[in-house]
Amino acid sequence: MSRTCLFCGRPLGRHQKKYCSRECHLAARGLALRKEGAAQKYPQLHDPDWLAAKIAAGGTATTIAAEIGCARATVRAAMQQAGLNQDIDPRRGRAPPKQVRISADLAARLGLLEAA
Structure with a gap:
């Protein structure tokens, strides 16, 4: 028998x-994860258009974070x-x-060299 979330019905993971x-x-108890209208710490990151513009201008995750x-x-x-x-590139900014x-x-x- 598969176990499911008591609130939404999705299947539970092994340790859930x-x-x-x-x-x-929290929702099952009538609580919100974030207070309604609470300020976001980095509001720019929640604006996909702003983020897309920064990436299109050549920005990387490192430069945007800085x-x-x-x-x-x-x-x-x-x-x-x-x-x-x-x-x-997941390796951007890291050693090759x-x-x-x-x-x-x-x-x-292995056949990587041609016979001379």
Whole structure:
């Protein structure tokens, strides 16, 4: 028998007991996750048009985060929420992946080298 959230009816994860999320847990008790009309910490990130314009102007998650004073992960989460992360390189700003060296003998056996 599959277990479902007591509030919304979605299937529960392995470690979830009654509710699928904090939102459902609070909503079942008549509470809101955020107070109605409460100020957002970074309102720019909740505006998909502003975020899309910054990306179109060549902005990266790192530069946008530095501009508004938040963490890069916060900007990446906002990009994902707005559906703007499809063409973002996940390794941008990080060291390139290490290259593996293989011997000429192994490369020949794998067919990576042409016979001379």
